[in-house]
Each structure stands twice: as structure tokens, then as C-alpha cells.
Amino acid sequence: MSNAPQFDQIVEPRPTLAGLTDAYAAIGTALDRGDRAAALAEWDGLRRRYDTWSALVHLRFAQDTTDTAAKADRDYADALSPEAADLEVALKRRLLADPDRAGLATLVGEHALRLWETDVTTFDPAIKPDLEEEARISARYTELLASAKLEIGGKTVNLAGLGPYAEDPDRAVRHEAERVRWAFFEANAGALDEIYDQLVKLRHGMAVKLGFSSYTPLGYRRLRRVDYGPEDVARYREQVVQHVVPLVGRLLEARRAENGWDRLRYWDEALVDPAGNPKPAGDHDTLVEAAAAMFDGMDDRLAAFYRLMRQGGFMDLKNRPGKSGGGFCTSFPTEGVPFIFANFNGTHHDIGVFTHEMGHAFQNWESRGLDGIDYLWPTMEAAEINSMGLEFLAYPEIGRLVGDDAADRFRRMHLIGALAFLPYGVCVDHFQHEVYANPDASPADRHALWARLEKLYLPRADYGDLSFLAKGGRWQAKSHIYGSPFYYIDYTLAQCCAMQFWVKSRRDYPAAMEAYVELCSRGGSAPFQDLVRSAGLVSPFADGALQDVVREAAAVLGV
Numbered sequence: 001m002s003n004a005p006q007f008d009q010i011v012e013p014r015p016t017l018a019g020l021t022d023a024y025a026a027i028g029t030a031l032d033r034g035d036r037a038a039a040l041a042e043w044d045g046l047r048r049r050y051d052t053w054s055a056l057v058h059l060r061f062a063q064d065t066t067d068t069a070a071k072a073d074r075d076y077a078d079a080l081s082p083e084a085a086d087l088e089v090a091l092k093r094r095l096l097a098d099p100d101r102a103g104l105a106t107l108v109g110e111h112a113l114r115l116w117e118t119d120v121t122t123f124d125p126a127i128k129p130d131l132e133e134e135a136r137i138s139a140r141y142t143e144l145l146a147s148a149k150l151e152i153g154g155k156t157v158n159l160a161g162l163g164p165y166a167e168d169p170d171r172a173v174r175h176e177a178e179r180v181r182w183a184f185f186e187a188n189a190g191a192l193d194e195i196y197d198q199l200v201k202l203r204h205g206m207a208v209k210l211g212f213s214s215y216t217p218l219g220y221r222r223l224r225r226v227d228y229g230p231e232d233v234a235r236y237r238e239q240v241v242q243h244v245v246p247l248v249g250r251l252l253e254a255r256r257a258e259n260g261w262d263r264l265r266y267w268d269e270a271l272v273d274p275a276g277n278p279k280p281a282g283d284h285d286t287l288v289e290a291a292a293a294m295f296d297g298m299d300d301r302l303a304a305f306y307r308l309m310r311q312g313g314f315m316d317l318k319n320r321p322g323k324s325g326g327g328f329c330t331s332f333p334t335e336g337v338p339f340i341f342a343n344f345n346g347t348h349h350d351i352g353v354f355t356h357e358m359g360h361a362f363q364n365w366e367s368r369g370l371d372g373i374d375y376l377w378p379t380m381e382a383a384e385i386n387s388m389g390l391e392f393l394a395y396p397e398i399g400r401l402v403g404d405d406a407a408d409r410f411r412r413m414h415l416i417g418a419l420a421f422l423p424y425g426v427c428v429d430h431f432q433h434e435v436y437a438n439p440d441a442s443p444a445d446r447h448a449l450w451a452r453l454e455k456l457y458l459p460r461a462d463y464g465d466l467s468f469l470a471k472g473g474r475w476q477a478k479s480h481i482y483g484s485p486f487y488y489i490d491y492t493l494a495q496c497c498a499m500q501f502w503v504k505s506r507r508d509y510p511a512a513m514e515a516y517v518e519l520c521s522r523g524g525s526a527p528f529q530d531l532v533r534s535a536g537l538v539s540p541f542a543d544g545a546l547q548d549v550v551r552e553a554a555a556v557l558g559v
């Protein structure tokens with residue numbers, strides 16, 4: 001494969017505001033001439049080059065946050081971004097004002113028009129300073145959490161570094177990990193309350209400037225949700241209460257009995273397997289090699305794609321000093337091959353993150369031929385089906401990554417984790433709906449609200465001596481509540497769909513895999529529920545969407 005794409009050969013010159021302004025003016029001139037097809041093609045190319053450059057800049061900084069040149073590039077990109085958005089929205093407005101909507105839909109597709117119609121209502125030059133302020137305040141939250149220096153086991157770790165301790169088989173170690181974690185949040189609660197209060201009021205103010213009565217409709221539109229609203233999401237949360245909360249209660253009770261504990265405490269929840277949560281079969285190099293055999297056993301297209309990513313250097317999965325935390329998949333729209341980023345730490349999370357990000361990457365690759373950059377990625381709740389779906393479809397071959405003797409225990413742990421996540425995820429969502437409906441509530445009101453909602457969604461949470469949690473402080477550790485309002489429900493909607501792939505794969509694996517690959521190839525060409533139904537799945541907003549998966553899971557898990 002001599003012409004295989006190589007990551008280190010991707011270059012994209014840095015755009016300037018003057019250059020972008022000229023390029024948009026040229027597109028406007030083409031529209032003035034009536035040459036709409038040429039204007040759209042030129043614009044698509046411009047957006048692809050811009051996004052490739054922006055993705056490279058953000059990735060290079062994440063790969064080495066101590067590189068001052070990379071940080072300067074990222075700051076430059078972040079400052080240019082609202083200006084680019086301004087130019088982009090202005091062009092969308094002009095295109096949408098064209099009376100020949102049918103002709104435009106023929107060129108770009110009806111779904112792109114719906115997305116643009118949503119986008120133009122979320123931006124006005126009047127809120128540009130507010131957007132910059134929002135980014136600045138959100139960054140304070142990130143920096144505050146990144147500053148944590150926590151002492152445990154004779155070592156100093158950051159919040160992510162507590163992970164292995166929090167699921168240690170030794171109960172005293174787990175308790176100590178949570179004690180240390182929440183002591184940090186309690187010590188910073190005042191600052192965290194203030195940051196959130198500023199964000200809520202700022203977002204409410206932006207919504208009012210744009211003509212909305214509260215932030216909620218604006219938040220939905222910023223996430224480009226075109227086919228469902230808050231009432232649908234509320235119904236979904238009720239389904240979780242009805243079907244999943246009781247199952248999770250039975251699972252926790254079974255674990256309590258299995259371990260011989262008098263009560264199952266909060267710090268026991270992360271230890272899913274009484275023998276110790278299964279760990280990866282080896283280090284980074286072992287996993288990367290074993291994954292090739294895993295994908296070979298799953299699907300030829302997945303296997304070929306993985307070889308391409310490996311050969312082209314489109315993965316950075318090792319933890320190292322200076323590297324930014326977390327895991328993500330990013331893409332270079334001028335190239336087609338995406339990139340996955342992670343920080344392996346020797347726990348089962350390495351396997352979860354790897355299969356998850358590979359799912360995003362595979363979708364992005366399979367749908368690379370779709371016309372128009374708007375279809376490169378689906379909206380996020382749909383994108384998470386591609387990633388979470390692959391986590392479940394990897395089950396039959398997961399022994400390659402975790403060792404054959406631990407494969408059953410890994411699958412059980414992963415499934416329990418997926419189920420237990422749902423009530424927590426919808427609690428995070430419900431909290432935000434209440435917060436933005438009452439922007440003038442006090443920080444104390446918000447803590448009381450969280451404590452009240454926990455009784456509905458997490459009725460078995462037992463915080464023992466961790467009084468900060470018992471008083472409703474847990475939400476302050478959830479970065480999405482601060483930085484990505486209303487995003488969190490997306491993971492739970494996608495989990496509902498991914499678990500349907502799991503049920504299907506148990507009946508007929510090749511058929512489930514085929515439906516998955518086809519869903520990936522549709523990329524972002526349709527709204528969430530259309531994509532879900534196109535894969536033969538039930539929309540999470542339909543009654544009964546969770547019943548089958550919960551019944552199947554209860555049978556498999558024996559509760």
C-alpha cells in the first residue's frame with residue numbers, strides 16, 4: 001500500500017481572517033452571478049480546509065500541552081473560530097433566503113437545510129462577546145479541575161489518576177480514593193458554584209438576546225436537534241425510571257450479597273467484579289497488535305480500516321507527560337482518514353475507550369464519500385451509537401484484548417456498567433432542564449435540586465461519611481454540566497440504541513454487523529430518529545424502547 005495516507009504528511013496552511021473574508025466574498029460573487037453550484041462547491045472545499053487545519057491544531061496541542069508553539073496555534077484558532085462562525089452563518093442566511101428552496105435542496109439535501117435553519121437561529125453578532133466569555137468561564141472550570149494534586153497511596157495524582165484506586169479490590173483503598181476526590185470538590189465548592197452561576201446567567205442572557213424565553217430551546221438548537229424536543233427527552237427519562245432503575249437496584253443488591261457487605265456504599269459501585277475488574281491482557285503495544293486479530297474476527301471492512309489507521313499513524317493511545325487527558329476521535333475532512341486519541345492507563349477503560357473511539361473513526365471513514373461536509377458527522381446522540389455500538393459488537397472477540405479466561409467477566413462488567421450509567425445520565429439531564437428553567441436559583445437551591453433528583457434516579461446511592469455528596473454536590477464533578485449543556489443525554493439515548501445492537505447481535509451477529517456498517521455509511525445524512533429507524537432500531541422516544549434490552553440483560557445477568 002504505497003499510496004496509503006500518512007498522518008504526518010497532512011499539512012494545511014493557517015487561514016487568516018482577511019483570507020477567509022476574501023474567500024467568502026468570492027463565494028458571494030459566484031452567487032450574485034447565479035452560479036449556485038460552483039459557489040456551494042467552493043464553500044464546501046473552504047470549510048473542509050478550515051476544519052482540517054483546526055483539527056490538526058487542536059490535536060497537536062492535545063498531544064503536547066507543554067509545546068508553546070502548539071499552544072499559540074490553538075489560541076489563534078480559538079480566537080478565529082467565532083469570526084469564521086460569523087462568516088459561515090451569514091452565508092447560510094443568504095442561501096436560506098433564496099426563494100428556490102427546492103433547487104437548493106437538490107444540491108445539498110433537505111437535511112443540510114434543516115441543520116442550517118437551526119444554526120442561523122443560534123448565532124447573532126450581538127452575542128459574539130458572550131460566546132467568548134462562555135469559552136473563558138468554561139476554561140476556568142477545566143483549569144480548576146486540572147489543578148488538583150491529590151495524595152493517595154504515597155503518590156500525588158490528578159483526578160484521572162484516582163481512577164485505578166477508585167476501583168481497587170481493597171474496599172479501604174476505594175473509600176480513600178473517593179474521600180480524597182470529594183475533599184477536593186468540597187474545598188473548591190464556592191468557586192465551582194460561582195463558575196456555574198455565571199455560566200447559567202450568561203447562557204440565559206444569550207437566549208433572551210436571540211429571542212428565546214430561556215436557554216433550553218437555544219441549547220437544543222446549538223446541538224442541532226431537529227427532530228425531538230424537551231418533552232420527548234422527559235418521556236425517555238421516565239422510561240429509564242420505570243425499566244432501568246429497578247434493574248440497577250437488583251444488580252447492586254446482588255453485588256452487596258455476593259461480597260457479604262452489610263450495605264453497598266458509593267465507593268463500592270466501581271468494583272463491578274468481586275474478583276477485581278478485568279484488566280487488559282497487556283500494555284499498549286500488545287493491545288494494538290491484538291486488536292488487529294479482533295477486527296479480523298468481526299468484519300473485513302473494519303479490519304482493513306484498522307490496518308490503514310495503524311500503517312498511517314492515525315492513532316495516539318499511549319499516556320505520557322504533557323499529553324492532554326481523555327479520549328476522542330477527530331477528522332480531517334480534506335483527507336478522509338480520522339485519528340483516535342487516548343491515554344491508556346492499564347485498566348479496562350483502555351479497552352472501552354479504544355473500541356469506542358474506533359467506532360467513531362469507522363463511521364467517519366465509511367461515510368467519507370457522502371456529498372457535503374455537513375454529513376461527515378451525525379449529530380452527537382447518533383454519533384454515539386456508532387461508538388457505543390462497536391463496544392457491544394466487539395463482545396464475541398473481546399477475549400483478544402482482555403484474555404480468553406476473562407472475556408465473560410469483562411462482558412458482564414461492561415453490560416452492568418452500561419445499564420448503571422443510564423439513571424445517572426438522565427439525572428444529569430433532568431438537573432440541567434430544571435437549572436435553565438430557573439436561572440435565578442441560588443447555588444444552595446441547585447445542590448438541593450440535585451439531591452432531590454438523585455432520590456428519583458439513584459435511590460440506592462449510599463454516601464456514608466462523604467457528606468458533600470449526601471448534600472447534593474456530585475454534579476460539580478461532571479464537566480459536561482459546565483462546558484457542554486444538554487449534551488449528556490446523548491450518551492444515554494445512544495446507549496439505548498447500542499444495547500439494541502447487542503440484542504440483535506445475540507440473535508444474528510452477521511446481520512447486526514451489516515446493519516451497523518450500513519448505519520455508519522449513512523454518516524450524518526439524516527436526523528437522529530431517521531438514522532435509528534434506518535438501522536432497524538426503535539427510537540428511544542418510542543414506548544418500549546428499553547423494555548427488550550432490559551429483559552434480555554436481566555436474563556443474561558441472572559437478576
Ligand SMILES: [Zn+2]
Binds near residue numbers: 356360387
Ligand atoms: Zn463518543
